[in-house]
Amino acid sequence: MAEISQTIATPAAPPRRRFRWGRVFDHAVLILGSAFMLMPVLLALTTMSFSDVQIERQGIIFGLSDQMGANFTKAMTEKSGFTEAITGTRMLMNSFILGIGFALGKIVISMMAAYAIVYFRLRFATFAFWIIFTTLLLPLEVRILPSYEVVQGMGLTNTYTGLIVPLIASATGTFFFRQFFRSVPEEMIEAARIDGAGPVKFFIDILVPLSRTMIAAIFIIMFVFGWNQYLWPTLITTEEGLFTLVRGIKQIIQVFEGATIPEYGKGLALAVIAMIPPVAIVVFFQNWFVKGLVESEK
Amino acid sequence: MKRAGFSNPWLPVALLLPQLSIIAIFFYWPAGWAIHSSFFLQDPFGFGSSFVGLDNYTDLFGAVEYRKVAGFTVIFTLLVTFLSLAIALLLAVKADKVIRGARSYRTLLMWVYAIAPPVAGFLGIMFFQQGNGPITQFFGFFGWEFMLGVNYTDTATAMVIVSVWKQIPVNFIFFLSGLQSIPKSVQEAAVIDNNSGTSRFWDITFPLLAPTAFFLLIINITYALFDTFGVVDTLVKGEPGNNPLTLVYKVYVDGFRGNDLGGSSAQSVILMVLVLILTVFQFRLIERRIHYT
Incomplete structure (x- = not known):
């Protein structure tokens, strides 16, 4: 099917080069879109690897530190809330x-x-x-x-x-x-x-x-x-x-x-x-x- | 109903009973009660209520605050619907075109569907934070001093961005499946007739997508009206104050914080009517106008 459409399109279409540029543009749009969807969560993950003091000072951080496990453990096991009743x-x-x-x-x-x-x-x-x-x-x-x-x-x-x-x-x-x-x-x-x-x-x-x-x-x-x-x-x-x-x-x-x-x-x-x-x-x-x-x- | 059905008299009743009783108790009763109490003025201390006719409604339409909230909801709904539909359509058209990496793109563009609105709102707080939020800093670069939770427009902007982010995946999934269901022969015929990609899209592909787009329009309006509650609640940090609110949020604030049962019920009824109009509109248009597939 794809072959047919290409042979028909070729005579009128400009040389293949422009066709390729179009494809690069398609991918650029998709990559940008994917990044827009992915970035917030990715950055939340990387920031999570820092200590509270560092996050307070720098906000969202792109990079990795060593607090990821500690923060996870704290989140899972430390009691929190107003009545300190839930982990x-x-x-x-x-x-x-x-x-x-x-x-x-x-x-x-x-x-x-x-x-x-x-x-x-x-x-x-x-x-x-x-x-x-x-x-x-x-x-x-x-x-x-x-x-x-x-x-x-x-x-x-x-x-x-x-x-x-x-x-x-x-x-x-x-x-x-x-x-x-x-x-x-x-x-x-x-x-x-x-x-x-x-x-x-x-x-x-x-x-x-x-x-x-x-x-x-x-x-x-x-x-x-x-x-x-x-x-x-x-x-x-x-x-x-x-x-x-x-x-x-x-x-x-x-x-x-x-x-x-x-x-x-x-x-x-x-x-x-x-x-x-x-x-x-x-x-x-x-x-x-x-x-x-x-x-x-x- | 199937022609060759069973004709047991009691079994179907037993099968329907759980669903019908849940619906009766948790749907029709509350909905009826909302309509009923919208005509009453509830004593805030719980000592009975008195019939006030349409007063709750006229009070609402007369209140500057309610009109402000309604106005914001309309603008918010239009923006969220338009932006998330437009971005998702662009991405779906591109994702339908490429061959290499198509599956990865699809995954990357749809997984956010699974994130809860308040979690999205929480991420929003981190990104739009005063001082060191990355987007705040980005806006500051252009001289826009962004103040989440303080400045009305700024908070509204954050709400729109977060809500759009959260809604793109659903629209993307439906647009992509709509695009993939357009027969290849139609597209090939279009290539023969017209070589310009853009006009081919607007003349052939877009009309064929119209049923999907229309269905999504309704879905998105419903989303912006109701499902953004979690986004709004987290971004205003539970402090309505001077912040932009949607109609659903106001139902919640007036009903649970203000203890204004009558007023809150009247607002519920207005929203019910709104949803009914939308649905009727949806059915009529789908049946009458858009009939390509």
């Missing part, structure tokens, strides 16, 4: 609970709902679909105060349930699985029925295995989404023992304000720890992630 390790654990709990809960609940909507003759299927679909329209942020009051009224503040379950109340996953189930050939279910498989068996033995890639893709997106939640955890968790890393960021900054020499190294280390798991998952499972993201929005 980085604990926050990391809470972040994982939120990320994984949210992703799994969302997948299980939305797969069940999507299965019911797509595969059953149900009189109120359309109605149920619209009830669920409407939730796509209003993000949690716009109904934040009443949501908080509801959760508080149920006594769920400062619990993992109160942290995770209200976040699941939207239809993104259901919508995604509905689209996917509809693309599964109808012969599948006919064949399953001839073989005498009931709805439960069909779901567990045929549909779930078929959806493996989709589940993986949606898991990545939901995990990152849950991990990165900020406003909701800020409201729901006031006990420091339940803070996630992303929630803890605010504490880090507020501690900065009062101190003579803020603990920059520790703060940066916590920020880096907060980035590593979601970034790693997105980079390593890039293809699934991109597929999930693009498909889920169709």
Whole structure:
């Protein structure tokens, strides 16, 4: 294909030289763009290897020193916060609970709902679909105060349930699985029925295995989404023992304000720890992630 | 619905129950409550409330401060949307063109997707810090004395830059996948007809990307309105003071700091209406106008 276009383009095109310059320009733009995306985090990493005094004096530093390990250890093990009740390790654990709990809960609940909507003759299927679909329209942020009051009224503040379950109340996953189930050939279910498989068996033995890639893709997106939640955890968790890393960021900054020499190294280390798991998952499972993201929005 | 469905009467109900009950408790109830309490004036000490009709709304639209926040939100949204879409489109077009290193570029340009907005805001603080932040020093080089958290425009600038940085990856991913789905034959036909790369892009490629671009436009507006909360909150360091705020941030400040349930709910309802308009707009335009693929 590429050959055809080149042979056609050549007669009118100037000599190859200019063509090459264009390519250099393309790469220059891409390198510049990549640097713009990469630099802030890279510099945060290098700065983290310095001591607080040096960071206080010089700000962001490009270079390497020997404090990286010390800052990491401090971030992970030293107790911090107003009540001195939480370490980085604990926050990391809470972040994982939120990320994984949210992703799994969302997948299980939305797969069940999507299965019911797509595969059953149900009189109120359309109605149920619209009830669920409407939730796509209003993000949690716009109904934040009443949501908080509801959760508080149920006594769920400062619990993992109160942290995770209200976040699941939207239809993104259901919508995604509905689209996917509809693309599964109808012969599948006919064949399953001839073989005498009931709805439960069909779901567990045929549909779930078929959806493996989709589940993986949606898991990545939901995990990152849950991990990165900020406003909701800020409201729901006031006990420091339940803070996630992303929630803890605010504490880090507020501690900065009062101190003579803020603990920059520790703060940066916590920020880096907060980035590593979601970034790693997105980079390593890039293809699934991109597929999930693009498909889920169709 | 599939034609060959199961006809078990109770199983689907059981399957739908968890989702429906979560939505009822954590979505419809709060949303309804927001609408309800927007018509009431709450006693700040918790002694009941009184019906005030549309007073909360008229108070809001009459308040200079609210209009200022709304005005800032509009400008902020336009800037973030335009800049992140434009930069991402440029990068996606280039990434679609090159062959060598294509995968590495893709990775480098999309990984920031995974960074949480407040973490991005925290990095912003380090970079825009007064005194020794590298970007502050860079601006100082041109005689711009940048003061994050003190000067209104400066804080707003930092918010826009950080928010754009955070949003480029999503736009990039969608633009790139949009570009890759344009059939090669179309592009080759375009090469025969028109040799200028620029006009080929605007005449052929861009219209074909229009559905993606339009979808992204809505996504970006929603992002700038709601998801930038973490960026705003970290960059103003939790001290609204004289700093630029977005509408969502004001809902939070009035509701949780000011204990103004009615006013905050009225703001929530205004935002709900805004999102509904956006969504309706999205569906109508997608159905009516843009139908290439």
